[in-house]
Amino acid sequence: xxxxxxxxxxxxxxxxxxxxxxxxxxxxxxxxxxxxxxxxxxxxxxxxxxxxxxxxxxxxxxxxxxxxxxxxxxxxxxxxxxxxxxxxxxxxxxxxxxxxx
Amino acid sequence: xxxxxxxxxxxxxxxxxxxxxxxxxxxxxxxxxxxxxxxxxxxxxxxxxxxxxxxxxxxxxxxxxxxxxxxxxxxxxxxxxxxxxxxxxxxxxxxxxxxxxxxxxxxxxxxxxxxxxxxxxxxxxxxxxxxxxxxxxxxxxxxxxxxxxxxxxxxxxxxxxxxxxxxxxxxxxxxxxxxxxxxxxxxxxxxxxxxxxxxxxxxxxxxxxxxxxxxxxxxxxxxxxxxxxxxxxxxxxxxxxxxxxxxxxxxxxxxxxxxxxxxxxxxxxxxxxxxxxxxxxxxxxxxxxxxxxxxxxxxxxxxxxxxxxxxxxxxxxxxxxxxxxxxxxxxxxxxxxxxxxxxxxxxxxxxxxxxxxxxxxxxxxxxxxxxxxxxxxxxxxxxxxxxxxxxxxxxxxxxxxx
Amino acid sequence: xxxxxxxxxxxxxxxxxxxxxxxxxxxxxxxxxxxxxxxxxxxxxxxxxxxxxxxxxxxxxxxxxxxxxxxxxxxxxxxxxxxxxxxxxxxxxxxxxxxxxxxxxxxxxxxxxxxxxxxxxxxxxxxxxxxxxxxxxxxxxxxxxxxxxxxxxxxxxxxxxxxxxxxxxxxxxxxxxxxxxxxxxxxxxxxxx
Numbered sequence: 001x002x003x004x005x006x007x008x009x010x011x012x013x014x015x016x017x018x019x020x021x022x023x024x025x026x027x028x029x030x031x032x033x034x035x036x037x038x039x040x041x042x043x044x045x046x047x048x049x050x051x052x053x054x055x056x057x058x059x060x061x062x063x064x065x066x067x068x069x070x071x072x073x074x075x076x077x078x079x080x081x082x083x084x085x086x087x088x089x090x091x092x093x094x095x096x097x098x099x100x101x
Numbered sequence: 102x103x104x105x106x107x108x109x110x111x112x113x114x115x116x117x118x119x120x121x122x123x124x125x126x127x128x129x130x131x132x133x134x135x136x137x138x139x140x141x142x143x144x145x146x147x148x149x150x151x152x153x154x155x156x157x158x159x160x161x162x163x164x165x166x167x168x169x170x171x172x173x174x175x176x177x178x179x180x181x182x183x184x185x186x187x188x189x190x191x192x193x194x195x196x197x198x199x200x201x202x203x204x205x206x207x208x209x210x211x212x213x214x215x216x217x218x219x220x221x222x223x224x225x226x227x228x229x230x231x232x233x234x235x236x237x238x239x240x241x242x243x244x245x246x247x248x249x250x251x252x253x254x255x256x257x258x259x260x261x262x263x264x265x266x267x268x269x270x271x272x273x274x275x276x277x278x279x280x281x282x283x284x285x286x287x288x289x290x291x292x293x294x295x296x297x298x299x300x301x302x303x304x305x306x307x308x309x310x311x312x313x314x315x316x317x318x319x320x321x322x323x324x325x326x327x328x329x330x331x332x333x334x335x336x337x338x339x340x341x342x343x344x345x346x347x348x349x350x351x352x353x354x355x356x357x358x359x360x361x362x363x364x365x366x367x368x369x370x371x372x373x374x375x376x377x378x379x380x381x382x383x384x385x386x387x388x389x390x391x392x393x394x395x396x397x398x399x400x401x402x403x404x405x406x407x408x409x410x411x412x413x414x415x416x417x418x419x420x421x422x423x424x425x426x427x428x429x430x431x432x433x434x435x436x437x438x439x440x441x442x443x444x445x446x447x448x449x450x451x452x453x454x455x456x457x458x459x460x461x462x463x464x465x466x467x468x469x470x471x472x473x474x475x476x477x478x479x480x481x482x483x484x485x486x487x488x489x490x491x492x493x494x495x496x497x498x499x500x501x502x503x
Numbered sequence: 504x505x506x507x508x509x510x511x512x513x514x515x516x517x518x519x520x521x522x523x524x525x526x527x528x529x530x531x532x533x534x535x536x537x538x539x540x541x542x543x544x545x546x547x548x549x550x551x552x553x554x555x556x557x558x559x560x561x562x563x564x565x566x567x568x569x570x571x572x573x574x575x576x577x578x579x580x581x582x583x584x585x586x587x588x589x590x591x592x593x594x595x596x597x598x599x600x601x602x603x604x605x606x607x608x609x610x611x612x613x614x615x616x617x618x619x620x621x622x623x624x625x626x627x628x629x630x631x632x633x634x635x636x637x638x639x640x641x642x643x644x645x646x647x648x649x650x651x652x653x654x655x656x657x658x659x660x661x662x663x664x665x666x667x668x669x670x671x672x673x674x675x676x677x678x679x680x681x682x683x684x685x686x687x688x689x690x691x692x693x694x695x696x
Contacts, residue, residue: 013321017322020311022310024306272567275541276541277539375565462567462568463569
């Protein structure tokens with residue numbers, strides 16, 4: 001299938017969709033910016049973080065990347081603001097920021 | 102390149118499976134299709150084929166496993182009947198919309214209830230809108246030949262849809278009759294190896310099958326699926342032509358028996374058509390121009406061709422082996438009548454309910470149907486409602502009046 | 504000679520009436536005939552009355568109904584005569600074959616005045632003399648072939664020998680007993696006067 005997910009949108013004709021809507025490439029979820037759904041936003045307080053990495057496997061959207069055994073800042077393009085990371089952090093290193101007016 | 106022998110309809114399907122040697126067969130036993138997975142399991146145990154048989158815990162799992170195998174790149178088949186197919190219901194639609202070329206041997210049996218195990222078309226007719234191609238057979242030879250053609254149709258790049266190969270439970274599935282079997286070599290070449298372009302286990306392939314589709318995409322996908330069903334029309338005929346070149350057996354969307362100059366026609370599906378042919382001969386011997394249109398392909402429905410083939414008739418009986426409880430008649434009645442309307446036919450029509458739950462149909466019954474058609478065309482007969490054939494209604498009429 | 508011979512079998516579940524019908528179709532096929540052999544399925548269980556059918560013809564068989572006007576009827580168990588209308592629709596120029604140890608005087612009153620030919624066979628006696636076990640199918644098959652004349656007896660015996668040789672390839676002593684049972688049944692079956 002030549003048609004790429006990035007070229008499919010709500011204007012695409014039926015003839016141009018894939019057969020059975022099969023997806024013929026990996027990681028197309030990257031194209032879908034679910035961070036737009038977020039109301040509360042997790043904030044990483046680096047000075048309190050002990051890099052235990054407990055937040056990483058708890059994140060249901062894989063929005064906490066790890067590099068050289070250390071967590072990085074949140075992927076706000078995809079974080080939906082569920083708050084699980086803040087709940088599980090033993091050190092109070094993640095706080096949920098309320099939406100600004 | 103052939104062997105004349107005798108076997109039942111179920112054995113005939115099993116022989117086709119042996120010649121095809123599919124990759125995977127998940128199945129759960131249910132009468133009257135049980136013999137098919139039994140025969141296949143025996144062939145595997147005897148080392149005659151190397152199909153992976155999956156003894157699943159239900160028919161829902163059978164169709165799910167067939168889907169998984171097919172998506173993974175395997176040639177997958179299954180067999181079932183009646184309530185077994187009802188338990189597959191959800192997955193039937195998913196298999197079709199995921200465009201997986203699964204082939205199913207369906208041995209038609211009525212859906213319960215009342216609880217009954219005999220021949221009826223309520224199982225497959227209920228699934229007529231599931232997106233499966235449906236091909237029906239009159240006898241063991243036809244179900245064998247149809248099964249051999251099924252993979253070629255399902256796997257064709259213009260189609261990619263599952264196919265249901267149907268035969269009448271017990272009436273053909275358990276009746277031993279003469280049959281001609283085609284030699285393995287030419288048949289294996291005809292069926293060919295399954296070489297899908299995309300499949301889950303393909304090296305370097307990244308593929309997701311069956312994703313959630315939101316409204317802005319789902320309707321477009323259904324349109325594409327409907328177009329594939331339309332394209333299947335040509336593929337079915339092309340495959341039939343190639344099969345005819347190989348075997349001499351002619352198949353189309355339907356068979357016309359003495360129909361060309363017929364004034365009175367019966368339209369039916371399945372084993373009753375053999376009985377109807379004997380009735381046609383008996384009526385012709387009495388000078389009545391009787392004919393038969395036997396539908397082989399019900400999905401896609403060859404409406405235009407059926408309308409053309411029938412529109413010269415004076416009166417037409419459309420025979421349903423499945424009550425739709427619509428108060429108007431059965432599914433075949435509805436679709437053939439619509440086809441006749443589009444063809445601007447002026448024939449009188451009557452939709453007859455017959456053979457429910459295995460109720461036997463005799464040649465004399467079919468002769469009575471032709472006699473009723475003659476009266477209907479002459480204005481001597483009138484049916485206020487769609488009649489039942491052979492119903493006990495307190496009258497002597499073969500076709501019910503109340 | 505008929506173009507189409509229709510035979511109806513009556514038995515009880517487990518006695519092999521269905522198998523007998525399929526065996527007859529099989530041997531008739533071997534003799535070059537068009538055949539159709541099928542049981543009528545209901546809620547049958549061991550001992551429940553069952554019906555099976557054969558059509559044997561020189562022409563293609565297309566009809567798929569049960570048989571209502573048989574040329575011949577074979578009754579594998581004579582206790583059925585009390586409960587099942589075995590002669591229903593049986594053609595007067597046909598015949599009925601009954602497996603029984605009882606004399607004609609006891610059987611005839613149970614046949615509702617059927618005017619055609621009536622044949623009796625003590626299949627148990629034949630089986631015990633040849634097989635040492637009671638398998639009524641084999642003698643009944645031979646007797647119905649003789650009565651119905653659906654094929655030449657020599658052809659029948661030859662084809663049965665071929666198929667039994669295949670079936671009992673590892674038990675030649677069983678083969679011999681079966682062939683003796685067929686031949687003895689052909690002698691033992693008698694027409695009631």
